[in-house]
Amino acid sequence: MPGRGRRKLPAESFTATQGEFFRLSNPAIPQKKPGTFQSLKAAFTSWRTASVTLMSFASGMPLGLIWIAIPDWMHKSGVDIRVVGLFTLAQAPWSFKFLWSPLMDRFVPPLGRRRGWAAIAQIVLFGGVLLLAGLGNHPAPWAVGAVALVLAFAGATQDIAIDAYAVDVLRPDEQAVAAGARNALWRLGYYLAGGISIGLAGRYGWPAVNLLLACLYLPMLVVLYKAPDPRDAVVAPRTLKEAVWYPFLGFLSRHRALEILAFVLLYKLADNLVQALQRPFLIDKGYSDFDRGYVLTGIGLVGNIVATFLGGLLTKPLGVGRALWVFGFIQIFANAGYALLAHQPGPNRPMMWGAFGLEVVASGLASGAFLVLLMRMTQKRFSATQYALFSSLFGLPRIVSGPICGFLAHAIGWEAFFWWTLPTGIPGLLLLARFVPFTAREPEFRVKPPQISLPLRPHELALRGTLGGGVGLVFGAFTVALMSTLEAMKKGARFDLLTPLARLLAPQGSSGWLTLLGLVIFGVVCGLITAAIAAARHGAGREIAIEADDDDG
Numbered sequence: 038m039p040g041r042g043r044r045k046l047p048a049e050s051f052t053a054t055q056g057e058f059f060r061l062s063n064p065a066i067p068q069k070k071p072g073t074f075q076s077l078k079a080a081f082t083s084w085r086t087a088s089v090t091l092m093s094f095a096s097g098m099p100l101g102l103i104w105i106a107i108p109d110w111m112h113k114s115g116v117d118i119r120v121v122g123l124f125t126l127a128q129a130p131w132s133f134k135f136l137w138s139p140l141m142d143r144f145v146p147p148l149g150r151r152r153g154w155a156a157i158a159q160i161v162l163f164g165g166v167l168l169l170a171g172l173g174n175h176p177a178p179w180a181v182g183a184v185a186l187v188l189a190f191a192g193a194t195q196d197i198a199i200d201a202y203a204v205d206v207l208r209p210d211e212q213a214v215a216a217g218a219r220n221a222l223w224r225l226g227y228y229l230a231g232g233i234s235i236g237l238a239g240r241y242g243w244p245a246v247n248l249l250l251a252c253l254y255l256p257m258l259v260v261l262y263k264a265p266d267p268r269d270a271v272v273a274p275r276t277l278k279e280a281v282w283y284p285f286l287g288f289l290s291r292h293r294a295l296e297i298l299a300f301v302l303l304y305k306l307a308d309n310l311v312q313a314l315q316r317p318f319l320i321d322k323g324y325s326d327f328d329r330g331y332v333l334t335g336i337g338l339v340g341n342i343v344a345t346f347l348g349g350l351l352t353k354p355l356g357v358g359r360a361l362w363v364f365g366f367i368q369i370f371a372n373a374g375y376a377l378l379a380h381q382p383g384p385n386r387p388m389m390w391g392a393f394g395l396e397v398v399a400s401g402l403a404s405g406a407f408l409v410l411l412m413r414m415t416q417k418r419f420s421a422t423q424y425a426l427f428s429s430l431f432g433l434p435r436i437v438s439g440p441i442c443g444f445l446a447h448a449i450g451w452e453a454f455f456w457w458t459l460p461t462g463i464p465g466l467l468l469l470a471r472f473v474p475f476t477a478r479e480p481e482f483r484v485k486p487p488q489i490s491l492p493l494r495p496h497e498l499a500l501r502g503t504l505g506g507g508v509g510l511v512f513g514a515f516t517v518a519l520m521s522t523l524e525a526m527k528k529g530a531r532f533d534l535l536t537p538l539a540r541l542l543a544p545q546g547s548s549g550w551l552t553l554l555g556l557v558i559f560g561v562v563c564g565l566i567t568a569a570i571a572a573a574r575h576g577a578g579r580e581i582a583i584e585a586d587d588d589d590g
Contacts (some may be wrong), residue, residue, distance in 0.1 A: 086211050088264035089203045090218040092155065095257040096199050097223035098250065099162060099192025101231025103127050103185050109235050110243055114175050126547060127185045130193040132432075133558060135425035138197050139280035142421045145273055151202035151421075152261050158195035159261065162188060163254040170247035200428070201420035204412050205267040210353065216408040217349025220401075221342040228338060271417045284419035284426070285569035293472045295570070297414065300468035301427055304365065304407060306434050307462030308400045311372050311455065313438040315393075318375070318451055323384045333393055340397035348405020356478030357413060360406035361469055364399070369462035371399035376455035407431075413480060426562075437520060444523040492575050498568050505567020510560030514541055517552060 104125070112121045146153030165188045172180055207215050230250055238246045274280040288294055319329050352360040374392030381388065411431070415423045446454040473480045493501075521537035544550045 083208075083211055085206050085208070085265055086215045086218065088260055089199070089207060089215050090222050091260045092199045092202070092257065092264070093219040094222040094226040095159060095162075095254060096192075096196050097226030097228075098230040098253065099188055099195070100128070100131065101227035101229065102166070102234070102250065103189055103192070105231030106234050106238075107181060107185055110238065111178060111181060116178050120178055123547065124182060124185060126551060127182070127189045129551060130186075130189040131196070132429065132555070134193040134197055135422060135429055135562075136558065137194070138421040138425040139274075139277065139284070141194070141197055141201070142284070142419055143274050143277050143280035148261070149266060150273055151198050151205055151267075152264055153198075155195055155198035155202065156258060156261050158191045158198060159254050159258055161191040162195065163251050163258075165191065166247050166251035166254070170244045170251060172244075174243050197421050197425050200424045202264075202267075204415045204420040204424055205271065205417050206265060207412065209413070212409045212412050213349045213352035213357075213405070215349070216352070216412070217346030217405045220345040220349075220404065220408070224338065224342055267417070269417075274418070280419070280422065282565075282569070284416075284422040285565050286572055287416055287419060288414075288423060289566070289569045290573040294573075296468050296471045298430065300465060300472075301411075301430050302433060303468060304361075304465040305368070305400070305403060305431070306438075306465060307369050307372055307458050308396070308403070309434040309438045310442055310458045310461060311375055311396060312400075313435070313442040314446060317443075318379070318446070319389070321451065322379070322381075324386075324389060328384075328386065328389065336390060336394050337397050340394055341401045344398040344401025345405045345408075346401075348402035349409065350405075351402070352406045352409050357406060357409050358473035358477040358479055359475075361403075361410060361473060362466070362475055364403040364406050365462065365466050365469065368399045368403040369459055369466075371396045372455055372458045372462075376452055379450075379452035379455055410480065437516065441520070441523065444526065493572060498572060501571045502564040502568030506560045506564025509563025509567075510556060512563075513556045513559045514538065517541065517556065 107127075108121050108124050111124060112118065141150070141154050146157060148156050165184050168184055169176075169181065172184075203215065203219065234246050234250065237249075274283060291297070315333075316329055319333075348360070348364060355363065374395045378385065378388050378392045411424065411427050414427065442454070445457065449457070515534075515538075518534050518537040518541065521540075522532060522534050526532060540549065541553060541556070544553045
C-alpha cells in the first residue's frame with residue numbers, strides 16, 4: 038500500500054525536494070546532502086539513467102521512418118504526390134496518443150506496467166519494419182500505408198510507455214541529466230531512421246535498410262528486459278473510470294493548476310513563432326538550397342543535441358526553477374538575431390549561421406529544463422496519461438503558429454515580425470512567477486484546499502462538463518476556420534470565415550474527417566478539464582492528489 042511505513046507530510050507544505058528528503062532520511066539522524074558534482078557523477082553512472090536514455094533511441098526511430106523516410110521512398114518509387122501526401126496522416130497517433138494512455142495506466146502486462154507495454158510496442162515495431170523489408174523496393178502504396186499506420190500506433194504507444202517509465206524510475210537528482218541525454222539519443226534514432234536511411238537505401242536498397250532498422254529493436258528489447266523496476270511500487274488505477282478521470286482530478290486539485298497548464302502552453306511560444314517560418318524567411322532573403330538544407334540541418338542537429346543536453350545538465354546545479362527563468366530569458370532574446378538578420382539588405386551567411394545557431398542553442402537550453410519540469414509535474418500513478426496530455430499541450434503552439442505567423446509576416450514585414458515575437462515570451466514568464474518565484478530553486482506543487490465544501494452530484498458534474506466541452510468545440514472550430522481563412526488571405530482571397538466553417542460540418546476526404554475528429558476530441562478533453570476543475574473546487578480529488586504526491590516523494 039502506498040505510504041505504508043512512512044510519515045505523511047502536510048499537503049500544503051509538500052514539495053518534490055522535501056518529499057525526497059523525508060523519504061530517504063531518518064529525522065533523528067541528519068544526513069549530509071551530496072554536493073552537485075557528486076550528484077551528477079551518480080546520475081551519469083546510474084543504470085536507471087542509462088536505460089531510460091537508451092530506450093529513447095528506439096523512441097525516435099518510428100517517427101523518423103514514417104515522417105521522412107517513407108514519403109521519400111514512395112515518391113522516388115513513382116507514387117503520385119497526392120498519394121504521398123496522405124502518408125503524412127500516419128503521424129496522427131502521436132497527436133492523439135493520450136486517448137489510449139489511460140488503458141496503459143490501468144492494465145499491467147507481463148514485465149510491468151511500463152516496460153511491458155514498451156516491449157509489446159517494440160515487438161510490433163520489429164515485425165512491422167521486417168514486413169516493410171519483405172515488400173521489396175517498389176511495393177504497393179496501400180500495403181506500405183497500412184503497415185505505416187500500424188507502426189505509428191506502435192511508435193506512439195512506445196513513447197507513452199517510455200515517457201511514463203522515465204517519470205516512474207528516475208530519482209529527482211537524475212532527471213536533469215536524463216532529460217538532455219534522452220533528447221540526444223531520441224534525435225539520433227530519428228535521423229538514423231529518417232535521414233541516414235535514405236542515403237543507405239540509395240546504395241543498398243530499401244529491403245536491406247528496413248531489415249537493418251528492424252534488427253535495431255532487438256537490442257532495445259534486451260535493454261527493456263534488463264532495465265530496473267521503479268523503487269516504489271505504485272498502485273495502478275483499479276478501474277478504467279479511475280484511469281480516465283483521476284489524472285485530470287489529481288492534477289487540477291493542485292494549487293494554481295490552471296496557471297501551470299497555461300505556462301506549459303506559453304513558455305516556448307516565442308520560440309515556436311520564430312521556428313514556424315524559418316525556411317520561407319531564408320528563401321525570401323535569397324539564401325541557397327545548400328544554406329537552408331545541409332548547413333542549417335547540421336547546425337540544428339548538433340546545436341539542439343548539445344544544448345538540450347547542456348540545459349538538462351545545468352538544471353541540476355541551478356535548480357529547475359532558476360533554470361526555467363534563466364533559459365527563458367535567453368530563449369526570448371535569441372529571437373533578436375533573426376530581426377538583425379532581416380535588417381540586412383541581402384544574404385549574410387556568417388550572420389545567418391550565428392542567428393540560427395543562437396536560436397537553436399537557446400531553444401535547446403530551455404527545452405532541457407522544461408522537460409525536467411514536465412517529469413516533476415507528473416504523478417507516478419497516472420504518469421502515462423498525464424505526461425501524454427502535457428506533451429500534447431506543449432506541442433499545440435507549433436500546430437497553430439504557422440498560419441498566424443504567415444499572416445503577420447506578410448502584413449508587417451520580416452524584421453518587424455521577428456521583433457514582435459520577443460514580447461510574446463513574456464506571458465510565459467509571468468505565469469512562471471505564479472508558482473516558481475525568481476528566487477526559488479525548485480517548483481512547489483501543493484494541494485489546493487477546496488473552495489466549496491459541498492460536493493457536486495453526478496448530473497451537476499455532467500452538466501458542467503457538457504457546457505465546457507461545447508465551448509471548447511466551438512472555440513476549436515472557429516480557430517481552425519480562422520487559420521484556414523488566414524492561409525487563404527495570403528494567396529489573395531478575401532476574409533471569409535463561413536466557408537471553412539461549412540467545410541468542417543461537411544468534411545471532404547481523409548484530412549477533413551481527421552480535422553473533425555481532432556475537434557471532437559478537443560471538445561471532450563475540454564469537457565473533462567471543466568468537470569475536473571468544478572469537482573476540485575468542491576473538494577473532490579484532494580485525497581487523490583495527496584496520495585499521488587506522497588507516492589512521488
